[in-house]
Amino acid sequence: MSGQLRAAIVQDDVTGRVLMLGWMDEEALALTRSSGLVHFYSRSRQRLWKKGESSGNTLRVVEVLPDCDDDAVLVRANPDGPTCHDGATSCFTPWLWRKILRREESGSESSYVVELLEEGTAKIARKVGEEAVELAVAALSESDERVVSEAADLWFHTLMLLRSRGLDPAAVEDELRRRDR
Numbered sequence: 336m337s338g339q340l341r342a343a344i345v346q347d348d349v350t351g352r353v354l355m356l357g358w359m360d361e362e363a364l365a366l367t368r369s370s371g372l373v374h375f376y377s378r379s380r381q382r383l384w385k386k387g388e389s390s391g392n393t394l395r396v397v398e399v400l401p402d403c404d405d406d407a408v409l410v411r412a413n414p415d416g417p418t419c420h421d422g423a424t425s426c427f428t429p430w431l432w433r434k435i436l437r438r439e440e441s442g443s444e445s446s447y448v449v450e451l452l453e454e455g456t457a458k459i460a461r462k463v464g465e466e467a468v469e470l471a472v473a474a475l476s477e478s479d480e481r482v483v484s485e486a487a488d489l490w491f492h493t494l495m496l497l498r499s500r501g502l503d504p505a506a507v508e509d510e511l512r513r514r515d516r
Contacts, residue, residue, distance in 0.1 A: 338360050340376060341360075343373075345410045346409060346412070350505075350512065352427075355419065355425065355426040358377075360376045362383060363383055367399060370385075373410055392417055394418065397413060399411075417503070425505065431494060432504055451495050452495070463493055469485045
């Protein structure tokens with residue numbers, strides 16, 4: 336390692352979404368600037384590494400901006416695929432989505448997530464419809480607690496529907512941002 340480590344916050348240049356936090360020493364920063372691909376220093380492996388060296392999901396540099404006292408950098412980049420090692424768009428993915436990905440990866444037969452995904456998109460789409468009706472009914476005539484419970488069910492099953500189609504919830508967020516213009 337050459338020199339002091341600085342935090343490197345990676346931001347998607349198109350969406351503005353924070354993708355990840357890594358660490359850079361002077362060598363990683365120089366490689367990032369010269370190659371156009373983001374490099375980090377791994378504290379656990381004690382070596383330099385290029386983001387995407389095993390997954391192929393590299394980060395193409397748009398701009399590297401140091402902070403005011405030069406102990407951190409903001410890297411604006413264009414990702415070539417998911418940034419997080421677990422397949423999510425960002426390492427700052429909401430808790431529930433991360434839990435769904437972990438349950439799917441486990442392959443456990445006792446997991447409702449695994450069971451639903453194995454049953455397929457049509458089954459999950461029907462569950463979304465059922466949960467939407469239950470939420471609408473609760474909103475019109477039931478307690479706030481019941482509305483929250485039904486909204487949670489709808490939210491969960493909507494995320495499951497996205498997963499069954501191979502979509503990341505970040506795509507929904509991107510669409511909502513697009514509509515806000």
